[in-house]
Every structure is written in C-alpha cells, then in structure tokens.
Amino acid sequence: MTDPNQPRPQGILSVFDAITIMVGLVLGVGIFRTPSIVAGSVESEAMFIVVWIVGGIITFIGALCYAELSAAHPNAGGEYHFLSRAYGRSTAMMFGWARCTVIQTGAIAAVAFMLGDYVAQLLPAGLFGPLDPFSPAIYAALAVIVLTGVNVIGTIEGKNLQVVVTFLEIGAIGAIILFGLFGSPDAAERAAPSMPPESAAIGMAMIFVLLTYGGWNEAAYLTGELKDAPRNIAKVLAGGTVLLVVLYTLTNLALLSVLGLGGLRESNAVAADMMRVVAGPIGERVVTAAIVVAAISTLNATIFTGSRVFYAMARDMTVMQWVGIWDGRGKTPANGQIAQGIIALALIAVGGDHARRLQGDGRLHRAGVLGLPAAGRLLAVRAALAPSRPRLAVSRAAVSGHADHLLPDLPVHAVCQRDLYRRRGADRGRDARRGRADPAVQAQAGRSRGETGRFTGPHVTLRTGERR
Known part of the structure; x- marks a missing residue:
C-alpha cells in the first residue's frame, strides 16, 4: 500500500546501542518506588531478595522467547508484526490502535508527569506566575516536545542522547549501591520485624517486581534498525536483561543494608531516605536528580521505540499513510514521532491523574498482549505439523528456517x-x-x-x- 521506492529502516544500531536503549527504558523511576511495596508483601529479608532474583529469571525467559521471535521475523513493527503473522492483520490492528492511543502514549504522558513533578521540586516556584499550580504539567509537555523533536531530527541524535542519559543513570544507581553497601555499616542495625506467613503476599510482590522489570520487550521494535538483527537481537535481550537483574539485585541489597526491611516498609521514597541516612540532605538531593535523569532516560527510550508501531501500522492502512513514511535523511519515522507526540500531549492536557490511570490500563493491556506472540509461535509450529490446515500453513517456512539463527530455544x-x-x-x-x-x-x-x-x-x- 506504500511506494516501494520510499526509504526504509536501515541497520544503523549496534548491539551496544540497542542494549543502552533497552536498559535506559527499563531502568526508570520504578526502582525508586517499588522496593517499599515489595517489602510490605514479603515475610523476611531473604524473601525480599529472592523475589527480585526470581523476577529476573522470569524476565530472562521472556527475553529468550522474544529473541527467538525477533530473530525469525526482524521488523520495525515488533509485536505488531508478530501478531500480524500469527493471527492476521485484524488482531494486529487492534493491538496497534491500543498501543498508539493508550499503552505507549499513556506511558509517555505518565512518565512525563513524574518528570514534571520532580523538576518542579528542584526548580524554584513562581516561574510560571498564575500558571504555577500547573507547573508539573507544563514541564511534562515541554519534555515531550523537546525529546520528540530530538528524535524527529534523526535516529542517531535520539540514540546519542539515550547513551548519555543511560550512563548518567547507571552512574547514579552505582553511587546508591556503593553508599548503601559500604557507606554506613552500622545502619543495618535497624532490624526488620518478621511478617507472619499468613500476611505475606508473594504474588503481589512478584507483580510489582515484574512491572519494574517491564519494558524489555521494546527491544523487538529495534530489529528493523539493528545491524544483523537475526544474530544480534539475542545478545541485546540476554545482555540487557542480565545487566538489569544485576543492577536491581545490588540496589535492593544496598537499600536493605541501610534501612532494613522495616524501614523499607515505612518509607515512601526508599532511595532518598537511604541517602539521607548515609550522606545527609545532599544525598537526598542527589537521589532527586538521579530520578529526573531516570525519567528522562525512560521517556526518551519510550518515544524512540513507540513511534515504530505508528510507522509499521500506517503502512498497512489505506488512510493516514503519511504516518508510514520513513524519513531517509534522519533515518527515522519522523511522521510517526509527530503523531505519537500529539497524542501524548493531548493526554497530558487531559490531566495527570487520567494519564496515570491510562498508563495503568495500558500495563494491563500489555500484560495480556505479551503472551500473544509466544502463543502465535506455538500455533505456527502446530500448523507446520498439520499442513492440512490452510489458516496458518504460511508460517511453515518461518518455522523451518528458524533453526538457522542458532538461538537459545x-x-x-x-x-x-x-x-x-x-x-x-x-x-x-x-x-x-x-x-x-x-x-x-x-x-x-x-x-x-x-x-x-x-x-x-x-x-x-x-x-x-x-x-x-
């Protein structure tokens, strides 16, 4: 439905670039808020660490599944492309519309609001005069406009910005880990009361752990621009997931060593409280700045990957085909970036609470959709084993060629x-x-x-x- 002579995605991202984007997207503000919720749902300090490790193992298994899918079907459409191959274009279109209007754009608006809240705390009040009560929304809108503009200019510019903020974020997380593990050895004397086994909610703890690990699947949208994607996407997903598990586990060990399980349960800002104990008020300000950097990292990576679905879906439509035009000069889906930014700004204009609620609904949609590509993979194998079924017989060639990618099955x-x-x-x-x-x-x-x-x-x- 589009001109075959139009520019298309090219392999310009290295494994390092893709891992940086994936880690920067996942390693967001969740690690600064989730530990207190998880601590309130487990019965002991050992179980607190175990749920983070188990959540990492589950995430790694999911990453291997997506590595297999992405290697067999590399495409800028990511999950949209997987669903289209497995279930048909109608199912893929429903997912695409949900992602474009709720899942991804809602996440962009919600993260932008979190960023606006923290920026409003760092900067002096009164900068916007009578509009000062709306300063978080103004900062959120400005962040979306600026970061969307950077990504519209080109993929290289968006990727370079992501590398910078991700390394700043990892440096801040590393400082928290070092201060927590070595900065105040006597702080761990704040013993944690044990929770009765009947009061523990391991399932609830695991839900929030997996939400904190969430976002690794976005690497599938990079395969259209990843160099030698069939071979390298497994390195991206496996390497990025291992790095995240290590960072999250060490961060929670640092928090636990300073605050104890009881302190984690009572804290609403675990990292800030920990740094206040080991470094005073300056440490608290450092954590606030680190959260701002983490929000910028997540926001930029979400804008980067989200626009690829706009591009892929528009190419399958008879209307709004202008969204499916790939900018050959900037090597980016510029029109998709603009459309995504407009929807995110509309959600920000609706209001912060509504945008955060949309993000919650989007996470529920995402949780349901994440299993669909894997189920489609199994259906494709089943169709190959029963070639008399014409519905999915087209996937037999993809299944037979899959072993050539030498991926961990x-x-x-x-x-x-x-x-x-x-x-x-x-x-x-x-x-x-x-x-x-x-x-x-x-x-x-x-x-x-x-x-x-x-x-x-x-x-x-x-x-x-x-x-x-």
Missing part, C-alpha cells in the same frame, strides 16, 4: 522442531518407497548410488529393486 520449541524434522524425514522416506520422492531427494539418491545398488535418502536407506 526453550524446551517446548526444541521438541516441536525435533518432531517437525522427524516428520518431514518420514514423509520423504515414504514418498521414496512409493517411487515419488521430490526432485531434491531423487537427485541426492542418484548421486549416492554405489556399486552395491544402495542409495541413501533423508532418514531412509533402500536397496534398488526391493519390494516394500
């Missing part, structure tokens, strides 16, 4: 591929016995005939002239 995928390979070998062997092997098998059999009158085909060895 989950056991269920390995079993399905093994059964598929065996079934194909058995089918070819049966055809050979009946004298109607395909040309490739006949050619191979002709080449392998020897003086003994034997020939070898896939999974079958026969003597010429034998009756079966």
